[in-house]
Amino acid sequence: MIEKKSIEYEKAVLVGVINQLQNAEKVEEYLDELEFLTYTAGGEVTKRFVQKMDVPNPKTYIGTGKMEEVHAYVKENDISSVIFDDELTPAQQNNIEKLLKCKVMDRTSLILDIFAQRAKTSYARTQVELAQYEYLLPRLTGLWTHLERQRGGIGMRGPGETEIETDRRIVRDRIALLKKKLSKIDRQMETQRGNRGALVRVALVGYTNVGKSTLMNVISKSDVFAENKLFATLDTTVRKVVIGNLPFLLSDTVGFIRKLPTQLVESFKSTLDEVREADLLLHVVDISHPNFEEHIASVNQILDEIDSTDKETIMVFNKIDQYVPEVIEEDDLETEKTSVHFTLEEWQKTWFNKIGDNALFISALNKENLDEFRQRVYREVREIHVTRFPYNNFLYPENLDEYSQTEEE
Structure with a gap:
């Protein structure tokens, strides 16, 4: 019998700074994400260090006292890596490495x-x-x-x-x-995209780890790699999908993240061309994440950078099976109700008021509300197709239900 080797994770500590742009709560949230990034890279976070300062130290980013505290912990606990949440200048990184005598990274280098x-x-x-x-x-x-x-x-x-x-x-x-x-390669890929014919193109976009690849697998009945880690998908995957009798192309793209390195946005611009050239965007959101609205804003910011904010977009709120609102006890008269206390029904009402029926609530993993999802995507793709090819109008019923009835007859 072969013994399974246990995975050895590299010990790391995280460093964040509270300043005018990010309060203590925001820093903790960023460090939670940084810890998930570290885990994805093969590291184990043993401690976090946070310092409040208006202006970063130009030499070592954090203050002398906090640096001594970090150094003592690194030395005592045999820490391999110290990871800063914000990007360090080359001089800062060099100075910190000399002081700590271990690997020093920032969010950019970790990603x-x-x-x-x-x-x-x-x-x-x-x-x-x-x-x-x-x-x-x-x-x-x-x-x-x-x-x-x-x-x-x-x-x-x-x-x-x-x-x-x-x-x-x-x-x-x-x-x-x-x-x-x-x-x-870009020219070759542009030619490939041109050779796909006149099929409507639909692109899945969203924050990293929101379930885009899982949704892709369910819709296209394919086997795209999906994992509960950040950036499980790097290469754009394109599949031909047929809903009812209507074919279209569906692409799964790299997930976005806050503070995404500019080097990566530039290097992956061709991958993002799938988004830029899409006829319809499915913006997938993990509604179970407490800060999903900020994730939406981060994705919209990157879409703006690649000139894709004006595209027809359906908001797909995924992981409704994992959504759990915070509960206010009946005798609690002090706690003010905020969005963290919203029920799923309240979130639906909120987003329906914002964007109408362009909001869908599903669970790709448990296949909840997927019929409604398919119907909505079918109607949208059909509208784009018959606008492009009016003479094909009779081929595709206005509603997916009509096609199902025709098949049964």
């Missing part, structure tokens, strides 16, 4: 590392490699220090490990080469 793990295809690997080089270019001095220690683990994947002797000129040449390679 890049997860992308390096998740990239499976040549195209995705090229996109990630480009983003890594652009991030590492101003940090080459710190990178060489990493390489002298030759450590593995979180943040040590990627091009740096094989570029010990490189200098800035060679790195810039590599960046230019990768951009040229991506440009060539």
Whole structure:
């Protein structure tokens, strides 16, 4: 009998800062997400450090006293990585590493590392490699220090490990080469998209880990990789889907996240072309997350950056089976009712008032309300199709129920 090896997680601590832009509650929420990112990358968070300061220390980001506290904990508990929630300057990262004598990362480098793990295809690997080089270019001095220690683990994947002797000129040449390679692949992908014919294109968008891939599997009856970790999907997957007798193309895209590194937005712009060229967006939301409305705002911000906010969009509130509102006891007269106390019915009423019937509430995992979902998507896709091809109007009934009745007869 073969013994199963237990997974060894790298010990890490997190560091966040309370300032004018983010209060204590917001910082805790960001650190919760950062902890999930760390877990996804293969790390285990043992402690969090939070400091309140108006302006970050230009040399070490956090104050001297807090830095000594972090250093003592790192030394006593054999911590491998210290991860900051905000992006560090190259000088700050270098200074902190000298003080703590361990790996120092920020949210950007952690996300890049997860992308390096998740990239499976040549195209995705090229996109990630480009983003890594652009991030590492101003940090080459710190990178060489990493390489002298030759450590593995979180943040040590990627091009740096094989570029010990490189200098800035060679790195810039590599960046230019990768951009040229991506440009060539972009043209090929543009041709592929053009060859798909006149089928209506529907794209799943949303925050990371909201259930897009699970929904994709249910609708298209395919086997797209889905996992309860951040960024389970990097490569865009396109499937031909038929609802009733109406065919269309459905694409599953990379999930978005707050503070998404600009290097990744730029490198993955071709992947996001699937969104830009879609006729209809299905904006999937995890309604069970306490801050799902902020997730919606983050996704809309990135959609705005790629000029896709004006597209026809259906809001798909997923994971209704996991939604649990906070309850106010009957004898509690002090607690003010807020959105965290809303029932599912109250949220439905709220969003119906905001956007009408463009809001759907489903559970992709438990297949709740999927008939309503299919009917709504069918009507929307049909409208786009018959507008494009009026002479096909008679082929597709206005309602999916009519098609089902025709099939039964």
